[in-house]
Amino acid sequence: MDEAPAGLLLIRRIQTEIASVPRGQTCSYGVIATRAGAPGRARMVGKVLREAPAELGLPWHRIARADGRLAFPPESEAWREQCRRLRNEGVELRQGRVAERYRARTEDIDALLWWP
DNA sequence: GACATGACCGATG
DNA sequence: CCATCGGCCATGT
Numbered sequence: 360m361d362e363a364p365a366g367l368l369l370i371r372r373i374q375t376e377i378a379s380v381p382r383g384q385t386c387s388y389g390v391i392a393t394r395a396g397a398p399g400r401a402r403m404v405g406k407v408l409r410e411a412p413a414e415l416g417l418p419w420h421r422i423a424r425a426d427g428r429l430a431f432p433p434e435s436e437a438w439r440e441q442c443r444r445l446r447n448e449g450v451e452l453r454q455g456r457v458a459e460r461y462r463a464r465t466e467d468i469d470a471l472l473w474w475p
Numbered sequence: 476g477a478c479a480t481g482a483c484c485g486a487t488g
Numbered sequence: 489c490c491a492t493c494g495g496c497c498a499t500g501t
Contacts, residue, residue, distance in 0.1 A: 366498090388483050392496095399496055401483035406498065408482055422482075430482035437482085479501085487493085 369397055373407045380421040383448045386463040387425040405430065420444040427456035 372395040380386045388401035397403060408419050420441045423429050431438040433455055442452055451458040 389485090392483085397496095399484080402481065402496060403483090403498075405482040419482085424482085425484060441482095477501105480499085481497100484495085485493105486495105488491085 369395065369403070370407050372396060373404055374411065374415060374417060377404075377408070377417050377419070377422060378415075380418055380463070382418075382421075383450060383461070384463060385421045385423045385445070385450060385457050385461050388422060388430075389425055390463055390465075391422065423457050423462070427459070427462060429455070429457075 373391060376391045376395045377386075380391075388404040389399075391404045392398060392400045395404075404422070408417070408422060411417050411419070429438055429441050431441065445452060445457065445461075450461045
C-alpha cells in the first residue's frame with residue numbers, strides 16, 4: 360500500500376519553517392520543530408537539515424542550538440562557514456555563541472519578526 | 476528486536 | 489560551568 364505521507368508532510372513543514380527564518384535572525388531546532396507542529400522533535404529538524412538537497416536553498420546557517428552554539432564541531436569547516444554566513448547577515452557571535460538578540464526564543468514571535 | 480547514534484532540549488544536581 | 493538523565497524518534501548494525 361502507499362506509504363503514509365505523514366512523515367513526508369512533516370518534513371515539508373519543517374523545511375518550510377526553516378525557509379521562513381528571516382535574514383539576520385536565527386532559530387533553534389526545537390522552535391522550528393514546534394512551529395512545524397512537532398514539539399519535542401528537535402532531532403528531526405537536524406535530520407531534515409542533514410538530508411535536505413542543496414537545490415532547496417534552505418538557510419541552514421540560521422539554525423543553531425537553543426543555547427546559541429552552532430551544531431557543528433567548533434572550528435570545523437562547516438562551523439566556520441556557518442559563522443561566516445551569519446556574520447555576513449549581521450548576526451553577532453560571541454564566544455562561539457549567537458548573541459541573544461538574534462535568537463528566536465519563544466514560539467509566538469510571529470507578529471514581531473516573521474511575516475511582516 | 477535489542478542497542479547505539481545523531482546538525483537536539485530541558486530539568487536537575 | 490560541568491555532568492547526567494530522560495525525552496524524542498529515524499536509521500543503521
